[in-house]
Amino acid sequence: MHDIKYIRENPDDFDSALAKRGVDPVSRNLLALDEQSRALKTELQNGQARRNEASKAIGQAKGRGDEAAAQALMAEVAELKGKMPELEEKERAVAGQLHDILAALPNLPMADVPPGADEDDNVEVVRWGAPRVFDFTVREHSDIGPALGLEFETAAEMSGTRFAFLRGQMARLQRAIGQYMLDQQSMKNGFQECAPPLLVRDEAVFGVGQLPKFAEDMFQTTDGRWLIPTAEVSLTNSVRDQILEEEKLPIRLTALTPCFRSEAGSAGKDTKGLIRQHQFEKVELVTIAHPDHSAEEHERMTGAAESILQALELPYRKMLLCAGDMGAAARKTFDLEVWLPGQNAYREISSISNCGDFQARRMNSRFRPEGEEKGTRFVHTLNGSGLAVGRTLVAVLENYQQSDGSVAIPSVLLPYMGGMEKLEPA
């Protein structure tokens, strides 16, 4: 949700920032609506002021028993009221139109975000770790997995494609990964552990910018709620409609939850294996930040996600997304891409975004600045995966595979594996 005041003052900056994302100029149209809306408001409010004044006078006239004066005033108000509904409706229509356009526009990319249309224009920032050299033929996780308890057919029977059934040691390893990451983020990186709802209302989804545009990407329950596509929705909405004390910032939250995505637009993409599922687990990070510190929080959060990959000794690269590849709510996004030797490619395992005040405006999340400054300011919100559990499992399987079909357990996960040191084929 954009600030119409900002657009009023910087229409060209606004258009050129959106142009970076491939959006056609809209400020002229918006400002015309804005002007119309304000003119209608002023006219309407003049009418309301007169009505209020007259109504008060009626009370006073009746109070002193001047029935004639009261009757005259009542007639005046009645006439006034005749034309007000029409004005009201016009004003509402224009304001609604303005709101709808503003609500559908994506966030403005920050100045240091590279231009570009899609992932080909993303910029590599840094590369960490050297891909392991294998002295045998490397396999993909979808080849290694079935002998180790990763069952796709079992799941397909009951749920269809894009679901997996994890059995025995494989289920255990996934749990270990989730537990380890949640422990790190909460105990070491300072994010408060949360267990939020998985079903949320329209407003919550609108607040983080998924609605109205991305309804088809989500699952909806029969009573109209949405299954969260990411815990970002539940965690970020924990401050909706609030005026926070400045000293409470930053608020850093984390949660390990299932995520549900319909993957409507991705038919045929990543159909093999665990990469793209309707249901997957993820450790999410969310920071509610002071606007002056969101950039440094963004770096900090990215570091928190990277620390997991480093501890697991999984090679990765950090990408700065170009304007066209970012999510609608983001102003700047880093992707972490883990090395998958089986696919011979880097694949996204985390996405960390600074949303500025975009979500805060939609959720009405503010804070009261300390000191003499009056009023309130919108907070900044950030979110990132720290990390996606399913894709981490994929990375472990592929990077730690052995020639005999077994998979070694990364040392930091050993305390979570109940004595198991490797996954062995059945």
Add this chain to the structure above:
RNA sequence: GGACAGGUGGCAGAGUGGUCGAAUGCAGCGGUCUUGAAAACCGCCGAGGGUGCAAGCUCUCCGUGGGUUCGAAUCCCACCCUGUCCGCCA
């Protein structure tokens, strides 16, 4: 699912047709006092919008949306939510 009670400013909590954007308390801010602090005392203190260079003027908001009325926090209707009890249930 059934019955009842409620939803008011950062929080607590008055207010049942006009003088109510709303008593009071707490918290917060400014000041007096004090070596400093506390206490005490004095003052300020909801949010969003329109208009204006500004001071100011003005509009909207008492869960949401409708309605009654010259006038609604207050009356009516619908919906949403919260609490308590009962039923059911992991």
